[in-house]
Amino acid sequence: MNQFFYGLLLLIFLALPPVAHLLESIMIVHMHMQMPMLVIAGFLMARLFQLRFPAFFEKWNGNGIPGIILFLIIVVFWTIPRAMDEALTFPSMEVFKFFSLSILAGIPLRDSWKKLSTIGKNAIIVIFTIKYFGMGLLYIKAPVQLCNNYLIIDQLTLGWGFLTTAICLVIYLLYVTFTDPTKYE
Amino acid sequence: MAIPKTLKEKANKAMGISTEDARITKTYLFVAFMALLVGGLLGLLQGLNRAGLLELPSWLNYYQVLTAHGLLLVLVLTAFFTIGYFYAALSHTLGGLLPIVRKMAWIGFGLKIVGFVFAVIPILRGNASVMYTFYPPMAASPWFYIGLALIVVGVWMCAFGAFIQVANWRKNNKGKHVPILSFFATGVFILLFFGSLPVAIEVIVMIIPWSFGWVKTINVMVARTLFWAFGHTLVNIWYLTAVSAWYVIVPKIIGGKRWSDLLTRIVIIALVIMNITGGFHHQIIDPGISASVKFMHVFMSLAIGFPSLMTAWAMFAVFERTARKNGGKGLVGWYKKMPWGDVRFLAPFIAMLAFIPAGAGGIVQSTNQLNQVVHNTMWVVGHFHLTLGMSVVMTFFGISYWLVPYVSKRVLTPAINKLGVIQTIIWTVGMIIMSGSMHTVGLLGSPRRTSYTTYGDNATALGWDPYLLMLAVGGTLLIIGVLLQVYAVINMMFFAPKGETEFPIAEEEEGASKTPYWTERWGLWIVIMLIFVGMAYVIPLTEFIVNAPPGSPPFKTW
Ligand code: HEM
Numbered sequence: 001m002n003q004f005f006y007g008l009l010l011l012i013f014l015a016l017p018p019v020a021h022l023l024e025s026i027m028i029v030h031m032h033m034q035m036p037m038l039v040i041a042g043f044l045m046a047r048l049f050q051l052r053f054p055a056f057f058e059k060w061n062g063n064g065i066p067g068i069i070l071f072l073i074i075v076v077f078w079t080i081p082r083a084m085d086e087a088l089t090f091p092s093m094e095v096f097k098f099f100s101l102s103i104l105a106g107i108p109l110r111d112s113w114k115k116l117s118t119i120g121k122n123a124i125i126v127i128f129t130i131k132y133f134g135m136g137l138l139y140i141k142a143p144v145q146l147c148n149n150y151l152i153i154d155q156l157t158l159g160w161g162f163l164t165t166a167i168c169l170v171i172y173l174l175y176v177t178f179t180d181p182t183k184y185e
Numbered sequence: 186m187a188i189p190k191t192l193k194e195k196a197n198k199a200m201g202i203s204t205e206d207a208r209i210t211k212t213y214l215f216v217a218f219m220a221l222l223v224g225g226l227l228g229l230l231q232g233l234n235r236a237g238l239l240e241l242p243s244w245l246n247y248y249q250v251l252t253a254h255g256l257l258l259v260l261v262l263t264a265f266f267t268i269g270y271f272y273a274a275l276s277h278t279l280g281g282l283l284p285i286v287r288k289m290a291w292i293g294f295g296l297k298i299v300g301f302v303f304a305v306i307p308i309l310r311g312n313a314s315v316m317y318t319f320y321p322p323m324a325a326s327p328w329f330y331i332g333l334a335l336i337v338v339g340v341w342m343c344a345f346g347a348f349i350q351v352a353n354w355r356k357n358n359k360g361k362h363v364p365i366l367s368f369f370a371t372g373v374f375i376l377l378f379f380g381s382l383p384v385a386i387e388v389i390v391m392i393i394p395w396s397f398g399w400v401k402t403i404n405v406m407v408a409r410t411l412f413w414a415f416g417h418t419l420v421n422i423w424y425l426t427a428v429s430a431w432y433v434i435v436p437k438i439i440g441g442k443r444w445s446d447l448l449t450r451i452v453i454i455a456l457v458i459m460n461i462t463g464g465f466h467h468q469i470i471d472p473g474i475s476a477s478v479k480f481m482h483v484f485m486s487l488a489i490g491f492p493s494l495m496t497a498w499a500m501f502a503v504f505e506r507t508a509r510k511n512g513g514k515g516l517v518g519w520y521k522k523m524p525w526g527d528v529r530f531l532a533p534f535i536a537m538l539a540f541i542p543a544g545a546g547g548i549v550q551s552t553n554q555l556n557q558v559v560h561n562t563m564w565v566v567g568h569f570h571l572t573l574g575m576s577v578v579m580t581f582f583g584i585s586y587w588l589v590p591y592v593s594k595r596v597l598t599p600a601i602n603k604l605g606v607i608q609t610i611i612w613t614v615g616m617i618i619m620s621g622s623m624h625t626v627g628l629l630g631s632p633r634r635t636s637y638t639t640y641g642d643n644a645t646a647l648g649w650d651p652y653l654l655m656l657a658v659g660g661t662l663l664i665i666g667v668l669l670q671v672y673a674v675i676n677m678m679f680f681a682p683k684g685e686t687e688f689p690i691a692e693e694e695e696g697a698s699k700t701p702y703w704t705e706r707w708g709l710w711i712v713i714m715l716i717f718v719g720m721a722y723v724i725p726l727t728e729f730i731v732n733a734p735p736g737s738p739p740f741k742t743w
């Protein structure tokens with residue numbers, strides 16, 4: 001219950017017009033800060049839904065795979081330049097962004113992550129690593145503006161943000177591959 | 186394997202530190218306090234000069250003195266003290282240092298000393314009056330920077346030595362939590378390593394080739410940004426070191442228990458993760474960063490205030506609980522039960538108190554509009570003499586009264602304890618006077634890093650004089666404090682009566698909840714930290730590099 005409350009609080013905070021405006025005024029912050037925080041808000045709120053509707057999650061997301069696929073679809077959708085543009089242009093898209101990232105991505109992520117095997121978890125991280133390298137190169141190499149609402153320099157910054165995040169993910173993967181926790185734990 | 190290991194640990198705890206491990210800490214502490222002595226004397230010269238009482242000769246001018254003062258106290262004193270202290274903690278809590286780790290500590294020591302000599306010679310010859318921040322386009326002799334690079338590599342040696350020591354212990358103690366003081370050490374050395382990477386890149390990749398003239402120009406904004414990623418982290422390394430003593434040592438000295446183990450570890454992890462990104466609050470006035478990005482960085486900086494506030498709360502809770510257990514009564518009457526006559530408590534306690542105004546001043550400086558008023562004035566100098574010169578350094582002093590006897594196998598005599606109490610009082614009064622007048626004269630506009638001048642008897646500048654005189658008065662008291670402190674350290678190191686001194690580590694409270702194992706997953710915390718760093722730095726760095734102005738050739742401004 002507590003967690004749900006903090007999640008909801010975060011969601012409301014992010015939806016406050018000045019906050020949303022500040023975060024969305026910078027392309028990389030829009031994609032790499034506001035959106036993940038929406039997912040985190042949903043992740044926190046998920047606890048209540050899990051407790052209220054255990055049967056629903058058991059029936060539809062027993063092994064965690066449907067949930068994580070829904071999460072992937074939503075998150076991938078929101079890294080498309082056009083999707084970001086539309087969120088800034090159409091209020092309905094903006095509402096959908098807040099709803100989809102918190103409810104359709106954050107909640108299934110929470111419900112699925114624990115159910116996935118280690119290989120499953122690492123596979124998700126590998127998918128994100130590849131995707132981030134790809135998106136990073138796209139945003140850095142694109143010779144034209146991909147979003148109506150953001151300048152080329154914003155786009156370049158976002159590209160480098162993708163690449164640095166991808167590098168961090170590679171470091172994480174190397175860490176889990178080459179250290180053996182059974183030696184320590 | 187496990188049994189002899191624990192036996193060895195028990196022996197280590199019962200019989201005190203091995204001579205080889207003790208020699209490392211003793212040597213590091215000796216260098217630290219020598220740096221305090223020389224740095225303090227230089228500080229006095231500066232104070233007297235700024236008061237208009239002393240004109241420095243042309244062969245040792247104000248800016249040479251200031252560069253040396255900054256380097257000795259910011260870099261040498263703090264780095265050597267931190268490493269000496271935490272190596273003693275690693276040795277004590279993890280069953281003695283491994284031979285390889287000892288060797289690395291000595292190699293690191295050698296590199297740092299050689300590096301320091303490399304840096305000092307150009308300063309003395311007047312070829313490196315660039316202050317400890319060495320902002321390009323001011324350019325010193327290349328040897329100065331090579332010296333700095335060697336110091337950084339020396340620090341890395343010690344960091345990796347600590348990592349090896351901790352990893353080895355964890356292998357031999359599967360599933361156990363790293364003892365709290367070594368947990369602090371892990372956090373500090375992670376910050377030392379990752380925090381000094383940016384400055385190593387600045388010095389080795391950018392500045393050295395430029396100061397030799399191999400490349401013509403330098404990107405000034407990138408250099409400053411890399412410097413402060415390090416500089417700010419260094420500040421929090423001192424803070425974390427001081428906090429380790431507040432959390433772990435001070436409760437033991439007053440006969441109390443440690444505050445929640447879990448929350449302590451969370452504070453450490455939070456400080457490690459969020460730290461490096463705080464560097465931007467030193468660049469509030471810098472061009473090239475948009476207002477909204479600056480605003481978000483201020484938010485980040487103030488977020489670090491949260492674990493700091495937790496610290497204050499925790500400490501006072503511990504004090505009150507202990508005092509009440511010892512019969513303290515009333516809403517505030519319990520304070521009488523604290524061991525005020527024990528320098529090992531008094532010095533860190535005043536250090537903690539100083540953190541209240543120091544933290545308030547820090548919040549002032551993080552605020553964009555207020556920063557415009559105090560930026561580059563003496564206010565800032567007042568601020569860091571309060572934070573570093575009081576909160577951190579007085580904690581270090583307090584530690585020295587048991588750590589030096591501990592590694593020297595001697596004891597703290599009542600006479601030296603008394604001397605310590607007097608030293609603490611003198612230092613407190615001196616710092617309040619000096620830093621108070623620095624804050625005030627800064628508000629009146631007196632610039633920092635400027636030797637005495639009346640600007641042609643300008644009325645405003647003349648109005649600063651009374652405060653600058655007070656600054657010199659405080660500085661004079663402080664130098665007395667320096668001399669007493671160094672005397673006490675030398676006495677405890679070489680002349681005090683032989684005996685066993687305990688390494689004071691407080692126990693956890695009874696009935697505390699069990700600390701979950703995820704607190705030990707440093708690999709994960711480091712990756713999260715790197716993601717934070719990447720996020721915070723990618724915006725300004727892309728801007729600085731893509732939209733860079735023409736680079737700057739080196740300048741010798743002095
Ligand atoms: C005897 C005690 C001390 C005195 C009299 C003293 C005095 C001063 C003065 C007058 C300045 C120069 C202000 C300016 O022109 O900008 C200064 C700068 C500074 N002091 Fe101290 N100080 C003392 C101790 C310390 C200690 C213990 C530390 C730190 C551990 C410290 C760290 C610094 C730093 C970092 C600077 C700035 C250097 C720069 O701007 O490049 N000082 N001090």
Ligand SMILES: [Cu+2]
Pocket residue numbers: 416417418420463464466467
């Ligand atoms: Cu800082």
